Amino acid sequence: MSDLSDAELLDLFRKEDSRHYAFNLLVRQYQRRLYAFIRRMVTDPDETQDVLQNVLIKAWTGLERFRGESQLYSWLYRIAHNESLSHLARMKRGLFVSDASVVERLTTTLDSSEHFSGDLIERKLQRAVMQLPPKQRAVFTMKYFEEMKYETMSQVTGTSVGALKSNYHIAVKKIEEALTRPDQTKS
């Protein structure tokens, strides 16, 4: 079945008898893209599933009030962005540790995961992405991997386009530096 437009999905959702059906279509339509973003943010596959489920539950609760000021896709992305950042903040609070320790944990998860099929350079790239502060990681992921427009990113993050551009520029510089740095750890 081809994807429905935002308006078609919302029309179906607003009818009581087709509400669950419409939401099911919405989940099927957006779950892969949302999963990819969250996975790059939190790394662990089980935690990614938890975060994604929370995102979709929040979408169900909030969709009634969604008035279509933005695209459904960017609205869902906004929830995923906020939920991922909250998850990372909770992880830091739960472990009573610094950002560096959280990054270390994410790296360990990446290295020990059989759910990562990347080669050496892709692993190095992912490690470099994880070194970025969470908000910068989100900006880099949206721009570099998802090729999202700055205007959409601005709706998602609630940050100005100018601030996003400079944030991305800094992130790219850091990543390039990490990629060109000689390996100090075995991969």
Place this chain on the structure above:
Amino acid sequence: MEQAHEHDELKRIAPVLSALPKRDPFVVEEGLFDRLPHAVQARITAAAERRAFSWPKRLAIAFPVMALLSIGLWWMTRTVEPAPLAEDIITPLTDEELESMDPQEFMAMMDAGTDVQWDSVHVQLSDDEMLAYLEEQSLDLTDLINVP
């Protein structure tokens, strides 16, 4: 146009990064995207059921139950007033009044006192005393027995 410009910019500031192929290296658990919509719907349904049994509904059930329990407790613990004793009900009569009283009238008066506990009335007369009383009153025992 904008994308081409951004790519050129990326090539300029990060040549290694821009040369990397963009593919998703994360392996997704098999069947995850088939299961996920059902898992989410299950959580939504469970949350709706929890909300359905909300506080007003809980109170609507709890109040009648509490009321019934209170009534039951009161019923079990209430103090029952004992029935009045015969001595408390019968107005003491003088000897003259007793002598002048017609036996039929006396029995009728006794019948009127339905709540009297006759077990608590203790009359201790010997057979001789009873016969003497009947003789003095010129009463025939068979007449007394046949009183309706």
